Amino acid sequence: PREFRDCNKMDPTIKGLAQSDVQYDGSSLRIAIVYARWNNTVIDALVAGAVAKLKERGVKESNIVIETVPGSFELPLACSRMIAGSHVQASSTVPDLLGGLSFSGSLSPPKAPSRTGTPAPGAALNLPKQPFDAVIAIGVLIKGATMHFEYICDSVSQALMKIQLDTGVPVIFGVLTALTEDQALERAGLGRGASKGHNHGEDWGLAAVEMGSHVRRWA
Numbered sequence: 001p002r003e004f005r006d007c008n009k010m011d012p013t014i015k016g017l018a019q020s021d022v023q024y025d026g027s028s029l030r031i032a033i034v035y036a037r038w039n040n041t042v043i044d045a046l047v048a049g050a051v052a053k054l055k056e057r058g059v060k061e062s063n064i065v066i067e068t069v070p071g072s073f074e075l076p077l078a079c080s081r082m083i084a085g086s087h088v089q090a091s092s093t094v095p096d097l098l099g100g101l102s103f104s105g106s107l108s109p110p111k112a113p114s115r116t117g118t119p120a121p122g123a124a125l126n127l128p129k130q131p132f133d134a135v136i137a138i139g140v141l142i143k144g145a146t147m148h149f150e151y152i153c154d155s156v157s158q159a160l161m162k163i164q165l166d167t168g169v170p171v172i173f174g175v176l177t178a179l180t181e182d183q184a185l186e187r188a189g190l191g192r193g194a195s196k197g198h199n200h201g202e203d204w205g206l207a208a209v210e211m212g213s214h215v216r217r218w219a
């Protein structure tokens with residue numbers, strides 16, 4: 001049973017993610033990260049934060065697949081294709097004869113190897129990869145002088161939500177929608193002021209492990 005926290009011992013601030021009572025175990029999970037390359041100083045810190053927390057929760061390095069796209073607008077398509085590709089791959093009964101080549105570099109589902117082909121002696125017969133348990137979409141949008149920001153924020157957030165509801169695979173919303181550069185830096189733990197802020201990428205890594213674990217239980 002969940003214990004309620006003693007209100008008198010709570011932090012003075014009411015904002016932010018409360019620590020979970022449960023330490024979710026990521027050791028059997030497979031997680032994808034897709035990141036956009038706009039504003040890459042901030043992006044790099046966010047991706048590093050997410051990866052650090054995935055590993056801390058036991059996700060194996062070989063089960064973390066990282067992809068990149070030009071900008072945040074491209075994130076939904078990448079997430080959608082990666083989820084679809086990983087399910088195709090996982091449901092295939094044909095062993096991967098390609099010596100461990102992953103399709104993640106191309107965002108295209110792998111071509112099924114020939115069923116009649118005989119693997120070279122000693123060739124590794126890798127089992128099909130398991131589907132992704134969660135995908136983390138990471139982007140940094142910083143408001144400019146035009147309406148571009150509003151359109152991208154709106155369409156990307158709606159599309160990412162739709163993908164997770166349509167596929168049942170959690171899509172972690174790792175898109176910063178910042179009004180200023182300083183806001184973005186602070187949310188990546190790179191603040192230029194007295195406080196460096198907090199790296200939200202870490203929260204996204206934890207959220208991926210938590211949601212991936214929940215979805216398996218809820219299946």
Ligand code: DLZ
Pocket residue numbers: 036037038039070071072073074139140141142143144148152
């Ligand atoms: C064009 C654009 C602009 C102005 N700003 C950002 C941004 O702050 N963050 C981001 O991730 N992407 C930006 N982009 C690029 C678009 O997301 C997209 O890559 C292009 O419009 C091509 O579809």
